Amino acid sequence: MARTPRNDALILEVLGRNRRFRSCQEVHIVLVRRSSGQGKPPSLSTVYRALHRLVREGLLDTIRSPDGELLYRLCRTSDRHHHLMCRLCGRVEDVPQAEELSAALDRIGGASGFGGLDYTFELSGVCPRCS
Amino acid sequence: MARTPRNDALILEVLGRNRRFRSCQEVHIVLVRRSSGQGKPPSLSTVYRALHRLVREGLLDTIRSPDGELLYRLCRTSDRHHHLMCRLCGRVEDVPQAEELSAALDRIGGASGFGGLDYTFELSGVCPRCS
């Protein structure tokens, strides 16, 4: 039975607040702020390690920001990683009509001759609120 | 009229040898090897700068490797960045049936309400030769 490191819950709670992708450093800063008064926050290394673990366990989803940072957010079951990210405010929405996209991707996978297919798909633009 | 830095040609020549994506460091190593005997190779910084310039000018295409490195290759006109990369050997092929994918993406773009849409799509798997 897997022991659950005590900080995992904290981190999941932070990521659970909304569905925006956040960098490890952002998560860490939130934890630091949040804990002023009540005990020490986990260190940056611990947050990195926890995020790795959570990704490995399938609880988190990752994408890379345009400048190469790794961003994390809570997975939604059957989430096939179709995201639409606003380049200005960073908000991420689900891609509408994702079924159509999934179908196309599956067909492509089948025709490719490749095995163990996985993909990431990142759509970015400027959201209505920002434009 | 734009002057062409003398190393751009060299670098394009290296990338022109095949359609695999390469990191800046890989390109640099090739240049270093290649130039044993005939004069000094360009420095790493110069290669970085040249690659930037070539991307800016639309001659190169980039993707990020799974571990966050930026990889470059020659653009093909009307290339809409649909790549299928082998996780083992790094070979990159074009995605078959890309038209279908394009169509789906265009519809999604229309339905999203986002402006200035751009996307990257990266499909990875294990190619027939490697499996």
Next chain:
DNA sequence: ATGATATTGAAAATGGTTTTCATAACCATA
């Protein structure tokens, strides 16, 4: 040639991420 502008190399700085290592927390069992 002359001077204005752009390119280059070498080394240092950046900055996200990972590793190290010593310490502390945890858990099962006796």
Next chain:
DNA sequence: TATGGTTATGAAAACCATTTTCAATATCAT
């Protein structure tokens, strides 16, 4: 509640791709 083995943690250092700095060159128009 000792005991010992396993895992988590923090702090600092190491990593490593990429950028920046800055002084020295090359390049171009004239």
